[in-house]
Amino acid sequence: MDTHKLKPKVLQQTIAANKVGRKPGYLYVPAGALKPRLILLSFDKDFIAENEFSTYEELFQFYQQHPHARHWIDVRGYADLPLLEKFILDFDIHPLQMEDVINDYQRPKVEEDDGRLFIISRMINFTKDKCINDDQLSIFTGTNCVITFQSDYEDCLDVLRERIKAGKGVLRKRPVLYLAYAIMDVVIDNYFVVLVQIGEYIESLEDSLFEQPDKKTLNQILNIRREVNKLRRIAWSERDKINEMLRDEDMVPDEEMQPYFKDASDHTIQVIELIDNYREMIGNLTELYLSNVSNRMNEIMKVLTIISSIFIPLSFFASLYGMNFSRENPHGGVNKLNMPELYHPYGYIIVLSAMGLLVLVQLYFFWRKGWLSWSG
């Protein structure tokens, strides 16, 4: 039962524990946060460097020594408050935005201030116990750097890192906004991977529905429906976010970038349409389950009805000739009318034959009704 529990309990309690009565814009280290890893990917048309620093000072020093390069500062883990406060000061981040970074259950959104963007994306993956796990990726853009924050060491961006390191292509030549776009694009592309996994899971649910449906199957169907609905809300927010960037010229001032964001917007629409497909498939599964339950009831009733209908009349006739009406009259004489059949030489044979005929008639009736087919 455990893996099919329906409630996002942990999330709520985290939210409640973190929020009530605290001052807005105040930073704290969330329980269970990891120690930050600081990874800096610096690159230029002709130059590429990936370093992991153990202290913020080393990172910032390296960053300042390469003013003409573009930088992707990649912070994984939040368990170091002073470090985060240095980011606030050095990179001019609003404290409320840094609070959103740490309270990492924010919806996808974008904020713009002085041409600098603060973007929240949600990276999803489909866990073993058939839940959709969504991690927050917070992206800040600066003049020559992109800073990303995430709570886990693992993510889905390695393909992009490889591309930057390998490729000599377009990514290294473009402004940092293109890097931010590329990050968002990889996150959205990853949705398709998760959707394929969900699709296969729904397929397996459908198969088990045809084999041996039980209450657990219904629970799994309801569970995946909830997860898909949750995913739909996230995807709609992603779409709103990207459309807001498309509409607002302050956010994407470079006109050459417009087609790329339009492309990303198309992708989110495709994600939403696939999700809607899945929602219909899951709705169909629910109806199939309920119709299965009815059909099994029908089948049970058919067995009961056939057997009862055949044997209850037979039993009656057998009981009939088990009656003890007596030929001997206490007042003398013979009651000739009392069950003379019992004394007929072929009485037994005739009754047995009549019973057999009755069975045949009933079987023919049930066969014509279609109740004798196996398939139900």
Added chain:
Amino acid sequence: MDTHKLKPKVLQQTIAANKVGRKPGYLYVPAGALKPRLILLSFDKDFIAENEFSTYEELFQFYQQHPHARHWIDVRGYADLPLLEKFILDFDIHPLQMEDVINDYQRPKVEEDDGRLFIISRMINFTKDKCINDDQLSIFTGTNCVITFQSDYEDCLDVLRERIKAGKGVLRKRPVLYLAYAIMDVVIDNYFVVLVQIGEYIESLEDSLFEQPDKKTLNQILNIRREVNKLRRIAWSERDKINEMLRDEDMVPDEEMQPYFKDASDHTIQVIELIDNYREMIGNLTELYLSNVSNRMNEIMKVLTIISSIFIPLSFFASLYGMNFSRENPHGGVNKLNMPELYHPYGYIIVLSAMGLLVLVQLYFFWRKGWLSWSG
């Protein structure tokens, strides 16, 4: 049954009793209102004072003696009409607004007049009998004061009062609009606390659904669904209210305050999304309940069918050999064809064995159908 009654009867009757035929804008003391308590929290960068006054005059005198401080005038209870009319006069409050304060079943809303705000928030809590109780908090802002009205002595704002008294932080330095914002923010944060309680209740309903579902469980499910829908309407109104403040520059003229209201708006969206989560969970519970009812019916029918199918044919065969066909022919001679089995030395053994075989065949058939499993 009592705690699961479905109707907000008291509210309706209060509304109806209070409204019909009264002149709009006319004040009255509602039945059951408490005697007002007057609490004044005055503070400045360097100064803090909390006093409870027994008369309005004392409060107003203190208020006037500290023109440079900021004041939070906290009125709890409405059962003193002249007192309220003094507020109308001294603090320039529109009579219709004061009517809204007293008729405390208003939806969350905000009105602006000459740069001064009238805000209605609803403070919720989750009662023992699983209802959502919502109390109105009416907030007026002035140039150097915030006036709040509420009907009960208890509320959820103590955490904020402690923060003002304890902290030397940002709250004491900001304009009174920030105080109004902080009050609204604490009210919204408290929604998360209530949502956690609701979530745990839904969880307990789900557990009892798996243990022993009955009609009372369905009633509880329907009841909490109604409460959650009611909460959803309140949360939407809260959201609309804050978004109206965000859009209207007259309401939040200070640009530095904008991110805070944006933050509060995000919180209301999170509240609504959690509520939507719950609505889905409750919908799933309903479907599980109905599917449980069907499954129990299936189980009952299976027991009936198995036992009937096995014993009705057996009974027939037993009755068959209870027939009294007689070997003795009244016309003389022996009816050798009448039930010779009864006289066979192994007749009884053979019939018992045949019956046993029939039972085994039927059990195999039921086992293959999967009807013999306990889990249903």
Added chain:
Amino acid sequence: MDTHKLKPKVLQQTIAANKVGRKPGYLYVPAGALKPRLILLSFDKDFIAENEFSTYEELFQFYQQHPHARHWIDVRGYADLPLLEKFILDFDIHPLQMEDVINDYQRPKVEEDDGRLFIISRMINFTKDKCINDDQLSIFTGTNCVITFQSDYEDCLDVLRERIKAGKGVLRKRPVLYLAYAIMDVVIDNYFVVLVQIGEYIESLEDSLFEQPDKKTLNQILNIRREVNKLRRIAWSERDKINEMLRDEDMVPDEEMQPYFKDASDHTIQVIELIDNYREMIGNLTELYLSNVSNRMNEIMKVLTIISSIFIPLSFFASLYGMNFSRENPHGGVNKLNMPELYHPYGYIIVLSAMGLLVLVQLYFFWRKGWLSWSG
């Protein structure tokens, strides 16, 4: 059955009979219309007079003799075409609007022409046979008069008339638009009264659902659902009407009147929210009814299954020992294997005990399944 009929048949036929093929803007006397009563309420700051006139000429003469007073001309009943045409001429009413007055199944709406308003409100009441009856109240405003038309002699405006006659308050001093507002406000306030009645009726339906639900109860639930939905449409139109007046400065040019109309708008929203509450409650009732039907089926099946499962096997064993296998072998000798139990001195006692044991085992099984509880 009669009171639960589902169709607004009379309305349709009236509409159809009245409309097809008639010239638009042509007046006629509707069937069953009452003879008009003409009541004039004239008042001023210092002066109040209520008269019922038997002819239009007397009324108009009185009206013209008091040019500085404000007048509420109250026409009840339409069965006098020339009278209505005099109103068209003397008070400059558009013929199509007068047609709307007489065809009194119009939705709530407002029209404005040259600063004069034509308002349609619907006064509702909850009839004995649990229908919502809605009567049209047509309101025209002039420079110094308000003319109202209604088809019945009875209405819900007496409280307002009393207030005008009794009070020396604000109503007598304000312009006629305030009188029009006050009329609309009383009509809306009356919605709360009807809603309380509907709420009590839904409550009684819920109670009868727990006592003895039958097909009639479902019919009543469906019927009140239809009525509440109809009420919802009317309330939405009322809300649209008032919001249109709020938005359009030509309609409510006096800025001091704005808060009053905003207040009325809030009231309509409260009405709609209460109605939505009721819709949910009714939806819950339907689900409870359906679940009741299923539960009763379950209960019936449980009784059948328990009794059949206990007695059908017992019958088999009784039949078994009713078989006539004979110890006497026609070929001579004794068939010692044929039912020796029958001749055992304790055979009957043993069989009876075995049967009792079987019953106990089955009862234990059913008790563990929870099938023996009364509550179902």
Added chain:
Amino acid sequence: MDTHKLKPKVLQQTIAANKVGRKPGYLYVPAGALKPRLILLSFDKDFIAENEFSTYEELFQFYQQHPHARHWIDVRGYADLPLLEKFILDFDIHPLQMEDVINDYQRPKVEEDDGRLFIISRMINFTKDKCINDDQLSIFTGTNCVITFQSDYEDCLDVLRERIKAGKGVLRKRPVLYLAYAIMDVVIDNYFVVLVQIGEYIESLEDSLFEQPDKKTLNQILNIRREVNKLRRIAWSERDKINEMLRDEDMVPDEEMQPYFKDASDHTIQVIELIDNYREMIGNLTELYLSNVSNRMNEIMKVLTIISSIFIPLSFFASLYGMNFSRENPHGGVNKLNMPELYHPYGYIIVLSAMGLLVLVQLYFFWRKGWLSWSG
């Protein structure tokens, strides 16, 4: 079954046959079209003439001879391509519009070009086999004429023709736009007639639902639901069309005409509200049907349960005393414990009484459960 078929098959095939691969804007004679009848109604303030012409030339000549009159050219039937092409030329009609006239499955719409209108209305009627038949009426307005096209000889406009011929009223004095309005108004008024017929049909369905519901009734309910939904789509298009005319000053330039179109718009809203009423009534019917099926199942099960519960235990007791336990011990002696009841002088009477008592107890139990009432 035939009349309850669910599909608009003929329509689809007509559409498909007519459209694929044809050049847009190309005219053709649809299969089954009637030979056109040409009827001209010419009138003026003082003059009225109705003629049916056999050729277009005669009609056009008459039309040109009366340049100061207003004309209603009424074409019924499309089976004459050259005739239609003459209209295109002489009355300056766009070929695509004439194509819409002939492909007469267009939605209600209005197009405006140079102050001349092209309006499509749909005339509905309710056929014997309970379908809504909708015929297209295409209306062109010119400077002094209105041209209408329809496929059938019969329509619902005769009341209007009578009014024009009889009345000396407003219609003859107004511009042709008023004639176009009057035609649309009669078409809409006719919706109420059809709605009354549908309402009576729904009423009859409800009655038959209470008498003897069967599968055919459900089919009829589903069928009328589909028809009503189709009607709703048409009515919405009618409403959109009229609202578009209201909004667009090019279409209704004459301000005096505005109230009339506003009136027509109100009528379409009333039509839609009546249709929504019907949709709810039909939804209620479906629920009643399904609840009827459940109730009948309950009733069947109750009969089975009562009879089985009473007679199965009785049969057991009868079988019990049919057992053949023998008092004679093959080893000698008497088995006194084997069924001594059988030899008791009052044994039979006592058993019969006990059986009667058991029946009474069970009947009392069923009566308390409420299972013995007829009403179900």
Added chain:
Amino acid sequence: MDTHKLKPKVLQQTIAANKVGRKPGYLYVPAGALKPRLILLSFDKDFIAENEFSTYEELFQFYQQHPHARHWIDVRGYADLPLLEKFILDFDIHPLQMEDVINDYQRPKVEEDDGRLFIISRMINFTKDKCINDDQLSIFTGTNCVITFQSDYEDCLDVLRERIKAGKGVLRKRPVLYLAYAIMDVVIDNYFVVLVQIGEYIESLEDSLFEQPDKKTLNQILNIRREVNKLRRIAWSERDKINEMLRDEDMVPDEEMQPYFKDASDHTIQVIELIDNYREMIGNLTELYLSNVSNRMNEIMKVLTIISSIFIPLSFFASLYGMNFSRENPHGGVNKLNMPELYHPYGYIIVLSAMGLLVLVQLYFFWRKGWLSWSG
């Protein structure tokens, strides 16, 4: 089962395989792509030529040699990357647009750049296994050419090609935008053909529902519902696309073209209305199926109840007279009260008659309940 699988698995995997981690705007050859066929249809008022070229160079040479003609370049198959890159260069196509061409699961859309259009349409057909197959048709317009890309060699545009080759009509004289319009129009017209096929399939499903409904039928209903919903989404996108072209004057600058696009827009609305019709029909089918299942259950229960109700009481009476109460008293004497009926000369006849009467009474009862009718 296979043809009724519910998931668009292949599509998902294609999307996932193609997208994740690839650089946006990068071209690749999709797996299974066909070798491109290059077909050029060049025409003028007086001139027409259709050629299939084996290399791009030949095509481009021919294209350049006829600068005053209009050209329809028709590319079928994508398996030649360099060829596509030549189109990008020579016809100035944006790489992201060419990516959309190859990733041919794009929604219908239109993009405009410098007066040149990029249009995506989806050509549908209804496959043997009752799925809707949709192929992408990508259309680029240039100053004197239209380029179309599609993945398969087969399409639905042959009727248009024939019209161009045969006709001397309007198509050859108009600008290329008209050609693009004509292509879109043929694609939309083809929707009606597919809809007729779907309609016939739904009709056949309905027939089989009345004959012998089983689980497979439900699966087919759910499957076609999913397909129709998918079709609806495509049709809505088509409509949005055409409406966007109507609204945007940059896209359709030529005013004479407006009526044609308005016509196409009307057609898409008709498509959507037909689809909505089908959705209702399918919804009706689902309800009919579920009601069929209930009705069959009712029928089964009726058979069981009739037979049980008749024979169980009869069996009891037969058993009653099979009891062995003995007239002989072991203590001497005769138990005259023990079953004297058995010794009555007409006992057997009377009992048989009573049984027959009981059967008749029950049959009358069942007949009055309407349970004896065949139709169910």
